[in-house]
Amino acid sequence: xxxxxxxALAACLALGCLTxxxxxxxxxxxxxxxxxxxxxxxxxxxxxxVIIEPIGRVWRFLTPRLVRTGLDNAFINxxxxxxxxxxxxxGRVTHAGSETLRFAVNxxxxxxxxxxxxxxxxxxxxxxxxxxxxxAAWGVGTGPYWMIPLLGPxxxxxxxxxxxxxxxxxTPSYAAPVAxxxxxxxxxxxxxxxxxxxxxxxxxxxxxxxxxRAAQVAETGPMQRLSPEEQEAGPADELYEVETFEExxxxxxxxx
Numbered sequence: 001x002x003x004x005x006x007x008a009l010a011a012c013l014a015l016g017c018l019t020x021x022x023x024x025x026x027x028x029x030x031x032x033x034x035x036x037x038x039x040x041x042x043x044x045x046x047x048x049x050v051i052i053e054p055i056g057r058v059w060r061f062l063t064p065r066l067v068r069t070g071l072d073n074a075f076i077n078x079x080x081x082x083x084x085x086x087x088x089x090x091g092r093v094t095h096a097g098s099e100t101l102r103f104a105v106n107x108x109x110x111x112x113x114x115x116x117x118x119x120x121x122x123x124x125x126x127x128x129x130x131x132x133x134x135x136a137a138w139g140v141g142t143g144p145y146w147m148i149p150l151l152g153p154x155x156x157x158x159x160x161x162x163x164x165x166x167x168x169x170x171t172p173s174y175a176a177p178v179a180x181x182x183x184x185x186x187x188x189x190x191x192x193x194x195x196x197x198x199x200x201x202x203x204x205x206x207x208x209x210x211x212x213r214a215a216q217v218a219e220t221g222p223m224q225r226l227s228p229e230e231q232e233a234g235p236a237d238e239l240y241e242v243e244t245f246e247e248x249x250x251x252x253x254x255x256x
Contacts, residue, residue, distance in 0.1 A: 030210060031145045040147040041202050056184030068182055070114035075179045077106045077113025078170040085168055086129035090137040095127045102126065125222030132161030136217045145206065153209040
């Protein structure tokens with residue numbers, strides 16, 4: 001098993017170096033495995049509707065917005081090694097130092113990261129980098145777009161990055177289900193709007209992922225952490241990470 005993991009990671013990175021061949025019109029198809037991807041997407045979406053979404057809605061009903069926001073801040077804070085290592089791997093030592101300082105401030109003044117004190121009090125920049133972005137800076141290509149069972153959209157390069165990010169993430173294993181339920185609860189209104197507005201939900205998710213990932217890879221400066229008021233007016237294609245807080249009274253939990 002110990003030997004199999006490095007081989008699997010190396011194979012995924014090798015796939016990332018293989019750019020899909022252009023079609024007859026000279027345009028590269030980023031989704032050459034669309035038929036298989038749609039099957040996996042249908043499985044993921046069905047599982048979400050039957051099990052994961054109801055859990056998110058129950059969590060959303062039981063927890064006030066302040067609790068959900070605080071937990072989200074805490075889990076973002078625990079991912080600081082992912083961001084710091086990625087910045088270092090791209091030669092951005094100052095950015096890595098900034099992320100380390102953010103972690104120290106948020107873990108102390110911010111009460112274990114529940115409050116983003118580094119942004120609110122000191123206006124410290126936030127560099128939302130990950131290992132997949134570091135590989136991109138090294139010249140590793142994305143490879144073909146693919147859907148992963150349970151996890152969703154990705155590609156060979158980002159799959160390897162996701163696995164390595166898991167080793168760097170400080171979130172304890174026993175807290176992972178809480179992070180998962182809280183993240184899905186936050187995403188409830190955004191995903192609802194995406195499903196209602198899209199004629200083909202698969203294409204919406206695929207194109208949103210590809211565009212967002214390309215923007216993240218191209219980004220070299222700090223990212224702006226949105227306040228709740230800014231999130232309320234934020235874009236609707238941040239499917240799994242940004243809560244827009246546009247809630248009906250029937251959807252609001254106690255304490256909201």
